[in-house]
Amino acid sequence: MVTGLTTSGTGSHSHGGPSLETRFGSLFAELAEIGRRPDGSYDRKAWTPEDASARQWFQSQASRLGLACEVDRNGNLWAWWGGPGAKAVVTGSHLDTVVGGGAFDGAVGVVAGFAALEHLMRLNRPPRRPIAVVAFADEEGARFGVPTFGSRLMMGQLEPAAVRRRDDGHSTTVEEALRAASLDPDALGADEARVNRIDTFIEVHIEQGTDLAHADYPIGLAESVWPHGRWRLSLAGSPNHAGTARMRDRHDPMLVAASGILGARQIASDDAVFATVGKVAIKPNSANSIAESVDLWLDLRASSDVILDAALEEWMAAVRKAAQPHTVDLNLTCESRSLGVGFDRGLREAIRELAGHRPVPTLSTAAGHDAAVLASSCRTAMIFVRNHTGINHARAEAATLEDCAVATDLLAAAFLRLAIDEPAEGV
Numbered sequence: 463m464v465t466g467l468t469t470s471g472t473g474s475h476s477h478g479g480p481s482l483e484t485r486f487g488s489l490f491a492e493l494a495e496i497g498r499r500p501d502g503s504y505d506r507k508a509w510t511p512e513d514a515s516a517r518q519w520f521q522s523q524a525s526r527l528g529l530a531c532e533v534d535r536n537g538n539l540w541a542w543w544g545g546p547g548a549k550a551v552v553t554g555s556h557l558d559t560v561v562g563g564g565a566f567d568g569a570v571g572v573v574a575g576f577a578a579l580e581h582l583m584r585l586n587r588p589p590r591r592p593i594a595v596v597a598f599a600d601e602e603g604a605r606f607g608v609p610t611f612g613s614r615l616m617m618g619q620l621e622p623a624a625v626r627r628r629d630d631g632h633s634t635t636v637e638e639a640l641r642a643a644s645l646d647p648d649a650l651g652a653d654e655a656r657v658n659r660i661d662t663f664i665e666v667h668i669e670q671g672t673d674l675a676h677a678d679y680p681i682g683l684a685e686s687v688w689p690h691g692r693w694r695l696s697l698a699g700s701p702n703h704a705g706t707a708r709m710r711d712r713h714d715p716m717l718v719a720a721s722g723i724l725g726a727r728q729i730a731s732d733d734a735v736f737a738t739v740g741k742v743a744i745k746p747n748s749a750n751s752i753a754e755s756v757d758l759w760l761d762l763r764a765s766s767d768v769i770l771d772a773a774l775e776e777w778m779a780a781v782r783k784a785a786q787p788h789t790v791d792l793n794l795t796c797e798s799r800s801l802g803v804g805f806d807r808g809l810r811e812a813i814r815e816l817a818g819h820r821p822v823p824t825l826s827t828a829a830g831h832d833a834a835v836l837a838s839s840c841r842t843a844m845i846f847v848r849n850h851t852g853i854n855h856a857r858a859e860a861a862t863l864e865d866c867a868v869a870t871d872l873l874a875a876a877f878l879r880l881a882i883d884e885p886a887e888g889v
């Protein structure tokens with residue numbers, strides 16, 4: 463299975479018990495039961511009953527392994543091996559999914575964490591510094607439109623006041639959802655003491671593209687995360703009857719929305735800018751009415767912050783021009799914005815070395831991750847697992863257990879090196 467690591471890594475084959483692949487597979491199968499819809503896709507949006515079941519699963523894994531489990535002030539779940547003292551080496555990802563998401567996004571990172579720890583526990587060598595598995599709350603932002611909710615609040619990158627009253631479109635606010643999950647919304651916010659306890663964070667995640675599949679490598683290491691953001695464009699026209707309002711008298715926001723959607727494609731390119739309008743809200747959304755208003759959301763990612771700003775400018779200029787002849791008012795609001803992030807080169811090279819003879823290519827990603835949020839305060843790395851379809855946030859996400867086990871073994875090797883072999887003072 464993981465031939466490159468039997469000597470330089472954790473020695474997967476020499477300590478008896480199930481293989482990492484089997485261990486990963488059985489843990490993953492348990493989690494994959496939760497929130498699966500009849501069509502095979504997932505719905506584990508944050509703070510829903512499905513999310514609660516996944517969090518329950520996390521807690522049961524922690525107690526099965528004898529790890530101290532806690533929920534922090536921002537709803538993130540932690541399972542600790544080894545007490546306080548030295549700074550910790552942490553792994554994990556998230557348990558929530560988008561609506562109609564796949565089985566692997568987020569889940570792979572949490573399962574890999576537990577499987578790696580379980581594997582290391584069999585070595586009977588207590589860690590010299592604490593090791594933790596974390597599941598960050600509401601990473602996807604699928605319900606309240608606030609991605610990387612738990613990690614950004616913890617890091618002080620998100621103001622609690624800015625999110626508490628957001629609603630999910632079905633009249634439940636963040637505050638209400640948190641209270642229903644037995645969390646105190648008044649306690650949300652920067653958690654400096656916790657952040658200061660983290661020395662290193664390594665996130666295992668399914669690749670969101672086909673670079674690894676095309677190059678035929680099971681895993682890769684992330685070099686950077688592109689800057690990205692979400693903007694809401696509100697277009698206000700005049701509602702009227704589709705059968706009586708003369709064409710030349712209309713102020714139809716749908717026409718401007720159409721220009722915005724097509725305009726996003728105009729500013730995009732494969733190598734520098736990804737631009738998407740994936741959500742539109744039409745009022746009143748009636749077949750024989752001229753719409754009163756249309757809101758559309760632009761998801762924009764670019765290879766640099768300067769390129770991203772320029773792309774947004776270009777898009778807005780085109781939308782303004784399109785709005786003019788129809789006398790439609792427009793209002794642009796930034797809902798989230800994350801700067802570009804480069805991961806720690808030293809940590810990346812140390813992990814690559816642990817892979818021995820196995821080549822581990824370096825990748826960039828245009829998707830946001832909790833690891834990128836943490837990168838400003840601790841050493842961070844991401845290990846990507848080959849995705850055979852390259853599809854993400856849909857049921858067609860596909861990784862093999864064998865590839866997941868390769869990533870898990872490398873994660874375990876990193877823990878062995880950073881938290882068990884090395885004296886805690888040395889790092």
Ligand SMILES: [Zn+2]
Pocket residue numbers: 556567568601667
């Ligand atoms: Zn994810």
